[in-house]
Amino acid sequence: MEALGLYNYWVFIILMMVGFYVVVARGNLVKKIVGLNIFQTSVFLFYISMGKIFGGTAPILIADASETVVYSNPLPHVLILTAIVVGVATTALGLALVVRIKEAYGTCEEDEIHAMEEEP
Amino acid sequence: MRHHLIPRVVAKLLIPFILMFGLYVQFHGDYGPGGGFQAGVIFASGFILYGLIFGLEAARRIVPSNLVAFCIAAGVIIYAGVGFLGLALGGNYLDYNVLGHDPVHGQHRGIFWVELGVGLTVAATMVKVFYMFAGRGRL
Numbered sequence: 696m697e698a699l700g701l702y703n704y705w706v707f708i709i710l711m712m713v714g715f716y717v718v719v720a721r722g723n724l725v726k727k728i729v730g731l732n733i734f735q736t737s738v739f740l741f742y743i744s745m746g747k748i749f750g751g752t753a754p755i756l757i758a759d760a761s762e763t764v765v766y767s768n769p770l771p772h773v774l775i776l777t778a779i780v781v782g783v784a785t786t787a788l789g790l791a792l793v794v795r796i797k798e799a800y801g802t803c804e805e806d807e808i809h810a811m812e813e814e815p
Numbered sequence: 816m817r818h819h820l821i822p823r824v825v826a827k828l829l830i831p832f833i834l835m836f837g838l839y840v841q842f843h844g845d846y847g848p849g850g851g852f853q854a855g856v857i858f859a860s861g862f863i864l865y866g867l868i869f870g871l872e873a874a875r876r877i878v879p880s881n882l883v884a885f886c887i888a889a890g891v892i893i894y895a896g897v898g899f900l901g902l903a904l905g906g907n908y909l910d911y912n913v914l915g916h917d918p919v920h921g922q923h924r925g926i927f928w929v930e931l932g933v934g935l936t937v938a939a940t941m942v943k944v945f946y947m948f949a950g951r952g953r954l
Contacts, residue, residue: 755847780852787944794951 703744710737722805724793728786735782739775746771819868826868833861841934844926851930855937862938863945871949880946883939890936897928 710733717730746768754769793803800808841854866874898909906913911925 776852790948794948
């Protein structure tokens with residue numbers, strides 16, 4: 696029964712596999728970038744799930760607390776903030792490359808680009 | 816999409832609230848979820864919504880490209896300036912404790928100005944990325 700209480704980790708596994716499948720199995724370049732984003736989001740979810748402490752609340756200081764408050768670990772939250780920023784920058788760079796590829800080859804599909812490259 | 820009236824009216828109603836929400840997230844970073852990066856992205860999304868609905872030239876008239884470039888640099892300079900201010904007042908680089916009359920006020924001021932610099936740079940960068948992507952078709 697404890698496996699049902701760990702649904703955070705089940706959702707993480709499902710999202711990671713969905714993102715991985717989209718990256719590997721789809722030929723459209725924009726869809727690959729979307730799959731990479733889904734993969735990234737699942738890793739964020741995993742980290743923050745690991746940072747939760749039993750009975751802990753969000754790691755924001757409550758100014759006037761009558762009794763002792765248990766906070767979750769703030770370090771994974773900070774790391775994931777930085778990782779989200781890095782993800783946004785990576786997505787922007789990837790999309791810029793896709794725009795340039797579309798202008799150079801006329802298409803976004805990976806197999807058509809390979810076919811154009813293989814012609815002598 | 817033949818009927819452009821509904822997006823235009825709804826955008827004109829929504830954009831002030833989006834900008835206000837961006838400012839709220841910016842200044843409540845130490846009391847709730849928020850801070851510089853999130854606020855910058857929310858603030859820029861207001862301008863990007865305007866550019867999507869009313870056209871790129873209208874957006875460029877409101878926020879010209881050199882103003883955006885200036886804002887990107889200005890945010891970084893504010894961040895570095897807070898660091899050098901800490902040096903000038905006798906502490907280390909980016910030492911917040913010396914910025915006020917006691918360390919708690921110094922921390923408040925340091926975080927406020929640093930987050931302002933971050934929010935400015937992030938908002939300007941998002942608007943610049945939108946201009947770069949959307950302006951490619953006709954150039």
